Amino acid sequence: MGQAGVLLDRDGTIIVDHGYVGTVDRVEFIEGAIEAIAELNRAGIPVAVVTNQSGVARGLYGIEDVQQVHKHMIAELARQGAHIDLWLFCPYHPDGTVESFARISADRKPAAGMALAAAETLDLDLSASWVVGDSSTDIGLARSVGACPVHIGTPDTAQPDVTSFPDLTAAVGFILEQHAADAGNGNRRPRFPAHRFDRADAYGGEYVTELSRAFATVDLAQLDRAAEILLAAHERDAAVFACGNGGSASIANHLQCDHVKGVRVGTDLTTRVFSLSTNVELFSAIANDIGYDAVFEYQLQSQAREGDVLIAISSSGRSPNIVRALEWANANGLSTIALTGFEGEPSRSLATVSIHVDTRNYGVIEDAHQACMHLLAQYVRQSRMAETEVAAHVF
The missing domain is CATH 3.40.50.10490 (Glucose-6-phosphate isomerase like protein; domain 1)
Known part of the structure; x- marks a missing residue:
């Protein structure tokens, strides 16, 4: 079955949210964020970035600019022994001024599109995964796919069931504790089929067993x-x-x-x-x-x-x-x-x-x-x- 993973927001979670960060010179890593990602890497937990980038739809920067920002971040992460397994972003917004990007999208958080894409690419079990971010859209994304929401910033009194932390470092500490506890439970349901079958009758027998x-x-x-x-x-x-x-x-x-x-x-x-x-x-x-x-x-x-x-x-x-x-x-x-x-x-x-x-x-x-x-x-x-x-x- 799928593995547990972490879906990270970008602006306000990994880098400082200066508002529509579309150029490399505006990238400023939040203190401790890179080391926190490295901790997830060392634990063998897949990490994906899922970020709304409506600045593209609003004409503030282009797709290539987002990619350049991510290339810069990849290099900086690598310098400190960290990496992101998958980078996903949504350039669409219904109020955009660039016609080709001015629309509703199932990828725009809190919609589930990017999380589902991450699950397929990284073989994630979203119910065993975490969504980390500083916005209500990140909490909404977690709820839409059955993942655990982890909030960065001041606790939201309207959502007392959501755990909040001051920064990514503290959030990752919480995730690693949960991950270790889950691994010790041994309650993972089996995957079917778990291997290739050479005969239909053998597959049929196992199928009936799994159905039962x-x-x-x-x-x-x-x-x-x-x-x-x-x-x-x-x-x-x-x-x-x-x-x-x-x-x-x-x-x-x-x-x-x-x-x-x-x-x-x-x-x-x-x-x-x-x-x-x-x-x-x-x-x-x-x-x-x-x-x-x-x-x-x-x-x-x-x-x-x-x-x-x-x-x-x-x-x-x-x-x-x-x-x-x-x-x-x-x-x-x-x-x-x-x-x-x-x-x-x-x-x-x-x-x-x-x-x-x-x-x-x-x-x-x-x-x-x-x-x-x-x-x-x-x-x-x-x-x-x-x-x-x-x-x-x-x-």
């Missing part, structure tokens, strides 16, 4: 709560909405079929269940005109009402359109159910009920989610049938 192990991590009490919410919604004629991306979209669509068609067979229920992933005309119009992050939230704003239910399906739990849908639903009186895998955050914490599959294999997660979808629909159906009727029907 992963499904055993599902909290059955959460399934019971989800069933209660769905049955109560059907009984009061509330609407149930489902959404997901990719393979999760197919589960959302299948869920609509199982409840609208399947649940009616042999019962008195006429359910109102809708997949927000299925109408390609509406879906693509919203994505094109407003943004992909809004494709589910926008539909809910028009169709959902207080007392309805949202089922959000996301293997990672961090898809921005899923997170926005859950946040809107929570704010507008809907009950929410999340089906997640991997670390599952932030969707896992946002939902009223969280059905979480603890594995890092997309196929296994989606298979488990599909099973949960089927068993919930079948449970709701049989609960509205007479005892003698259950065995007489095919499920």
Whole structure:
């Protein structure tokens, strides 16, 4: 599985924030910052820089200037035995004056883009990683990917759960203590597959074993709560909405079929269940005109009402359109159910009920989610049938 890493902000964390630092002569390292990075290097913890550089969009400097600043920083770090494993920056801002960079970007903190790119490149487990910075956008980035936020500067009383330190040196000391403690726990979940297989039957056997192990991590009490919410919604004629991306979209669509068609067979229920992933005309119009992050939230704003239910399906739990849908639903009186895998955050914490599959294999997660979808629909159906009727029907 992925390893723990550190995502560092640049200005105000590593170098002094003089405001739009776009030239080498304005680079001033904060005292102790280079040695702190070297400490992370010596501990074998991957380090990435993730920095918003809206000065590019505002026309204050160019992409090449940012790269020159980073080349200078690389040289200075190397002189003192430190290095950064990955440099990432976002040059976009919706209020920019340079047309090619004047737009919303999924890479701009607190959006998750740069963190996800770092995780893919460095093989990071973001739930075991830290985001360090001096801004609320850094805290927001950490929350968006389920990482631990570490704040540099005066503690924010509005966010008492976020640990603050006066500088990077103190922050790295805290991280190294946590890293050592985590390493001693030995609770890392296994990766599947962990090696190459030469036969499909052998792979199949291991796949089934991993699926069984992963499904055993599902909290059955959460399934019971989800069933209660769905049955109560059907009984009061509330609407149930489902959404997901990719393979999760197919589960959302299948869920609509199982409840609208399947649940009616042999019962008195006429359910109102809708997949927000299925109408390609509406879906693509919203994505094109407003943004992909809004494709589910926008539909809910028009169709959902207080007392309805949202089922959000996301293997990672961090898809921005899923997170926005859950946040809107929570704010507008809907009950929410999340089906997640991997670390599952932030969707896992946002939902009223969280059905979480603890594995890092997309196929296994989606298979488990599909099973949960089927068993919930079948449970709701049989609960509205007479005892003698259950065995007489095919499920």
